Amino acid sequence: xxxxxxxxxxxxxxxxxxxxxxxxxxxxxxxxxxxxxxxxxxxxxxxxxxxxxxxxxxxxxxxxxxxxxxxxxxxxxxxxxxxxxxxxxxxxxxxxxxxxxxxxxxxxxxxxxxxxxxxxxxxxxxxxxxxxxxxxxxxxxxxxxxxxxxxxxxxxxxxxxxxxxxxxxxxxxxxxxxxxxxxxxxxxxxxxxxxxxxxxxxxxxxxxxxxxxxxxxxxxxxxxxxxxxxxxxxxxxxxxxxxxxxxxxxxxxxxxxxxxxxxxxxxxxxxxxxxxxxxxxxxxxxxxxxxxxxxxxxxxxxxxxxxxxxxxxxxxxxxxx
Ligand code: DGY
Numbered sequence: 241x242x243x244x245x246x247x248x249x250x251x252x253x254x255x256x257x258x259x260x261x262x263x264x265x266x267x268x269x270x271x272x273x274x275x276x277x278x279x280x281x282x283x284x285x286x287x288x289x290x291x292x293x294x295x296x297x298x299x300x301x302x303x304x305x306x307x308x309x310x311x312x313x314x315x316x317x318x319x320x321x322x323x324x325x326x327x328x329x330x331x332x333x334x335x336x337x338x339x340x341x342x343x344x345x346x347x348x349x350x351x352x353x354x355x356x357x358x359x360x361x362x363x364x365x366x367x368x369x370x371x372x373x374x375x376x377x378x379x380x381x382x383x384x385x386x387x388x389x390x391x392x393x394x395x396x397x398x399x400x401x402x403x404x405x406x407x408x409x410x411x412x413x414x415x416x417x418x419x420x421x422x423x424x425x426x427x428x429x430x431x432x433x434x435x436x437x438x439x440x441x442x443x444x445x446x447x448x449x450x451x452x453x454x455x456x457x458x459x460x461x462x463x464x465x466x467x468x469x470x471x472x473x474x475x476x477x478x479x480x481x482x483x484x485x486x487x488x489x490x491x492x493x494x495x496x497x498x499x500x501x502x503x504x505x506x507x508x509x510x511x512x513x514x515x516x517x518x519x520x521x522x523x524x525x526x527x528x529x530x531x532x533x534x535x536x537x538x539x540x541x542x543x544x545x546x547x548x549x550x551x552x553x554x555x556x557x558x559x560x561x
Pocket of ligand 1: 318341
């Protein structure tokens with residue numbers, strides 16, 4: 241009998257067909273609606289492999305229902321949606337999709353930074369709502385990006401790719417990371433600073449960390465207070481790293497100038513979320529990696545990891561603690 245696989249969202253045919261050759265594949269087919277928890281709870285009892293997205297909470301209670309499960313292949317680089325400890329305790333491999341989304345996510349991060357600094361969304365609304373009556377000296381003026389200081393919190397792959405883009409804008413670069421990156425310091429001319437100092441000197445603070453117990457609410461009221469009044473906060477990592485209540489207060493009271501957010505603590509963010517009421521916030525629906533080519537690469541890599549794990553090989557993107 242073929243091993244059983246469950247895929248939690250409709251993936252492109254070419255990816256699913258690759259799996260169908262060797263496995264009995266079941267897929268949650270309802271486009272763009274996450275699989276209901278009770279369906280997943282039922283499916284997980286039977287399967288050998290799970291290909292899931294960041295929208296699924298693969299917690300201890302769910303993992304405990306799995307009898308034959310050998311591998312959970314997440315179609316994302318972040319894996320905060322999976323209880324890794326519970327999986328590992330039960331001998332279940334967990335994989336992610338690093339590398340293939342690095343450049344695409346860095347592009348989006350820089351685009352969001354530009355849109356926030358130069359008020360692009362507000363400007364378009366201004367034009368389309370018929371408010372544009374004349375050219376005016378200080379109308380819709382924003383912050384310069386070129387020559388400004390970018391502070392990168394978390395100098396992983398995406399942080400580094402962002403730094404490369406910033407160099408093209410003649411930006412000064414500082415970073416904070418749990419370990420020093422001496423090679424990157426030399427290569428990129430980026431300077432290490434303790435977090436407090438980074439917050440004080442940066443014009444743009446970019447959050448580029450994974451969400452872990454250590455990084456949860458790493459940016460709260462105290463950290464926002466340290467930032468410049470003209471500073472812009474950009475978060476394309478995970479919502480839970482920034483305390484949204486504190487951020488709302490800081491933006492409303494002009495403790496900082498603006499924020500660009502691609503991620504939220506609760507996703508999809510509720511339409512009555514206070515942050516969505518502020519003019520100095522640019523919001524996006526978690527689209528950091530959303531290019532056609534990159535999403536195909538992510539799906540393909542997740543499928544490959546799953547196949548490797550089920551074939552008894554060590555998948556190339558095995559998550560290790
Ligand atoms: C990830 O991969 O973790 C992103 O948030 C989605 O691409």
